[in-house]
Amino acid sequence: MSSLRIVTWNINSVRLRLPLLTGLIEALRPDVLCLQETKCPDELFPHEGLSALGFEHRAARGMKGYNGVAILSRVPFRVRGDDPDWCARGDCRHIGVDLDVPGGLELHDFYVPAGGDIPDRETNAKFAHKLDFIAEATAWNRARGPVKRSVLVGDLNVAPLEQDVWSHKQLLDVVSHTPVEVAALNGWQQAGGWYDALRHFVPPTEKLYTWWSYRARDWEASNRGRRLDHVWVSQDLAGQLRSFEVHKPARSWIQTSDHVPVMVEVSL
């Protein structure tokens, strides 16, 4: 294998949308598929269906009704198991694995708290949780030193750049694009020495979205999107980036997620 295709998708219920993965696999041909918001306890995780789709290696960390992440892979991996219990909540927002590829590759799948509606940590505990989570992740990366041969993906629930949202001005006070969240996310990225793989391919002057609300009458016509889903790579992999795709057609699939899958291909 000369390259690895990694896909990340906030699937918003892995059991409900398992049938959609056939189309995702045809379109993006992932070697590794990272999911968020699986909303599925581990004992009910659809291992059989995912095995049938060719993902022989699977790790899931889920709970009843909310959150949940999973890594599904055609190549073997080992669950690292050295990750913290983020914010001491046991709420299933991260898995880290070591992929068994030439040279090795560390992969982290994150689901950052959405943060509720009011961007104020004093009056909104969910916003405080979001900021605390990112602060812990920043400290975690800082303590580990600059990352090497590593990839971090997931729904980070922050759209950091002006062109990551449909209207920078109108979203400045909307959770996901507030200056305090953007500063926190940038601090996390810098603490690990992470490199933004999607903006490697799409200049920061161009709009780029991975999420469109369910609440729009016509999501495509209004196009009020945000880039909430991210792929970060260590600096030593920046030159190894080969291709990417934000699979916008997935937003039109029947009974789909409000997020679309994102693929990045890395040379090994």
Add this chain to the structure above:
DNA sequence: ATGGTTGCAAGGCAA
């Protein structure tokens, strides 16, 4: 204008 939709799981919470 303070909505609008979705999933889980069986009423309201979270997104």
